[in-house]
Amino acid sequence: MNRRWIPRLLGLVIPFLAWEVASRTGLMHPVFLPPFSTVLWQVVTLPGEVWPDFLSTGFEIVVSLLLTGFSGVVIGVVLAQSEKLDALLGALMWFFYAAPLVVFTTFFIVTLGVGPGVPICLGIMSGIVFVIASTRDGVREVGKDLVNVGRVFGANPLELALRIVVPAAVPMIMAGLRIGVGRVLVGVIVGEFFASGGGLGYLIVRYGNELDMARVYAAVAWIVFTSILLNTGFARIERSFVTWRPV
Amino acid sequence: MARIAVDRVSMAFETDNEHRFVLKDLSLDIADGEFLTIVGLSGCGKTTLLNLIAGLLTPTSGAITVDGKPVTGPGPARAVVFQDASLLPWRSVLRNVELGVEMQKRYGKEEIRERALAHLETVGLPDFANAYPHQLSGGMRQRVNLARALIAEPDVLLMDEPFAALDAHTRESMGYELQRIWAESRKTVIFITHSADEAVTLSDRIVVMGRPPNGIIANLDVGLPRPRSMEVRGLPRFAELSLEIRELLSKAGARS
Ligand SMILES: Nc1ncnc2c1ncn2[C@@H]1O[C@H](COP(=O)(O)OP(=O)(O)OP(=O)(O)O)[C@@H](O)[C@H]1O
Ligand SMILES: [Mg+2]
Numbered sequence: 435m436n437r438r439w440i441p442r443l444l445g446l447v448i449p450f451l452a453w454e455v456a457s458r459t460g461l462m463h464p465v466f467l468p469p470f471s472t473v474l475w476q477v478v479t480l481p482g483e484v485w486p487d488f489l490s491t492g493f494e495i496v497v498s499l500l501l502t503g504f505s506g507v508v509i510g511v512v513l514a515q516s517e518k519l520d521a522l523l524g525a526l527m528w529f530f531y532a533a534p535l536v537v538f539t540t541f542f543i544v545t546l547g548v549g550p551g552v553p554i555c556l557g558i559m560s561g562i563v564f565v566i567a568s569t570r571d572g573v574r575e576v577g578k579d580l581v582n583v584g585r586v587f588g589a590n591p592l593e594l595a596l597r598i599v600v601p602a603a604v605p606m607i608m609a610g611l612r613i614g615v616g617r618v619l620v621g622v623i624v625g626e627f628f629a630s631g632g633g634l635g636y637l638i639v640r641y642g643n644e645l646d647m648a649r650v651y652a653a654v655a656w657i658v659f660t661s662i663l664l665n666t667g668f669a670r671i672e673r674s675f676v677t678w679r680p681v
Numbered sequence: 682m683a684r685i686a687v688d689r690v691s692m693a694f695e696t697d698n699e700h701r702f703v704l705k706d707l708s709l710d711i712a713d714g715e716f717l718t719i720v721g722l723s724g725c726g727k728t729t730l731l732n733l734i735a736g737l738l739t740p741t742s743g744a745i746t747v748d749g750k751p752v753t754g755p756g757p758a759r760a761v762v763f764q765d766a767s768l769l770p771w772r773s774v775l776r777n778v779e780l781g782v783e784m785q786k787r788y789g790k791e792e793i794r795e796r797a798l799a800h801l802e803t804v805g806l807p808d809f810a811n812a813y814p815h816q817l818s819g820g821m822r823q824r825v826n827l828a829r830a831l832i833a834e835p836d837v838l839l840m841d842e843p844f845a846a847l848d849a850h851t852r853e854s855m856g857y858e859l860q861r862i863w864a865e866s867r868k869t870v871i872f873i874t875h876s877a878d879e880a881v882t883l884s885d886r887i888v889v890m891g892r893p894p895n896g897i898i899a900n901l902d903v904g905l906p907r908p909r910s911m912e913v914r915g916l917p918r919f920a921e922l923s924l925e926i927r928e929l930l931s932k933a934g935a936r937s
Binding site for chain 2: 542577579580582583585586587588589594597598602604610
């Protein structure tokens with residue numbers, strides 16, 4: 435039926451084999467590039483070794499995602515109401531979007547201190563722009579007719595938002611969340627690099643300083659897994675959420 | 682007492698920095714329980730007038746009152762049956778009907794559900810309560826649209842070409858059903874259509890609108906017996922009225 439998995443598998447196996455050989459033969463220095471099999475072993479054993487760090491990174495990701503989603507949607511809905519407000523805050527949004535995250539770490543360390551607060555805030559800052567922008571655009575596109583339906587049948591502004599406008603914008607909001615998820619994850623890890631005292635990002639820095647590159651790569655592998663998992667998970671939620679089609 | 686009074690209403694839209702009047706000093710009285718139909722060429726301002734009465738638009742000048750009270754905004758007392766069904770696609774048929782009443786805080790959840798089911802029965806869709814709008818035909822969607830307006834228990838039903846998108850046969854049977862529902866509830870109805878036959882079949886009175894901003898150019902009492910069955914539609918008076926409307930419209934169209 436589908437034979438594409440053969441080249442796909444080869445595409446994975448060949449680089450890993452080359453990696454293994456390069457490291458074993460000393461072509462690459464084994465300290466900087468430990469053999470693939472060693473790294474793989476670390477990937478398997480790492481969660482058992484440092485499970486509290488996995489937990490705290492997981493916790494930070496979940497909190498960061500929830501806050502990003504909730505406040506992103508609320509701000510997006512508010513911005514959609516007024517062109518002026520949007521213009522005013524739009525510039526600020528582009529600043530968040532374009533400025534390197536690291537700029538904010540110092541600020542957060544000073545205000546929040548070392549701990550999970552920094553990665554959570556950095557996660558929110560990295561992802562929220564996408565949720566805000568797509569919610570705002572989604573809400574703007576909600577048909578005038580649907581809004582009029584709400585007005586005629588007695589919706590107050592809050593009911594209008596919760597029962598008509600936000601549900602109608604759900605496809606766009608979900609698309610924004612899906613993009614935001616990856617950014618939140620990166621933000622959390624970067625936050626942990628600098629100021630957390632725990633978590634996968636923190637471990638990467640520590641192992642790096644100890645030149646324990648096998649563990650560094652193992653931790654990176656786990657971050658990549660999480661990212662893929664979150665992305666496919668979100669794509670699936672997105673699809674199941676939007677079983678209806680626009681009429 | 683006139684249920685709805687439109688008193689010298691003008692409506693202008695801002696286009697490219699110029700005021701363009703769609704309605705100018707239009708006056709119209711609609712009696713309690715009357716079925717009034719508005720016919721007119723495309724763009725003559727029928728929807729604008731209906732939206733003004735609904736409270737979705739505010740007139741540039743003039744006043745609209747319902748039972749003596751000025752219209753200041755939209756509300757369920759003047760329920761609109763929208764031109765394209767405008768159902769919420771993420772809600773089931775039943776939940777779409779419930780929307781018509783749920784925000785009035787008049788009934789509890791149970792009661793709302795029962796009423797919604799009863800209204801689906803009224804419009805002939807009891808088996809589709811759990812279907813979603815995209816699974817329905819155009820005619821079925823318009824039935825849901827009508828049920829949503831009826832459940833709001835409005836004093837006035839405002840219907841903007843509700844059957845325009847339907848095939849001739851469905852359209853005719855929807856017309857008969859509307860007659861039946863109207864005969865039972867005796868609500869005041871303002872109905873917009875492009876079809877002269879539909880207007881004569883349904884209405885007590887027909888108002889013909891000319892090119893904007895001419896407003897109302899004719900006011901016709903139908904005076905045919907009800908219910909307007911096939912036989913009634915065969916009466917000479919029916920054909921006369923229908924022809925008269927067509928002539929008025931074509932004259933209004935030619936005078937450009
Ligand atoms: N929001 C608006 N802004 C500017 N012009 C408008 C607006 N709404 C309506 N108009 C104009 O007012 C005129 C009357 O529109 P209206 O929708 O009331 O016509 P109608 O009689 O309902 O036509 P149809 O039979 O095609 O539905 C049209 O020329 C239209 O372009
Ligand atoms: Mg219209």
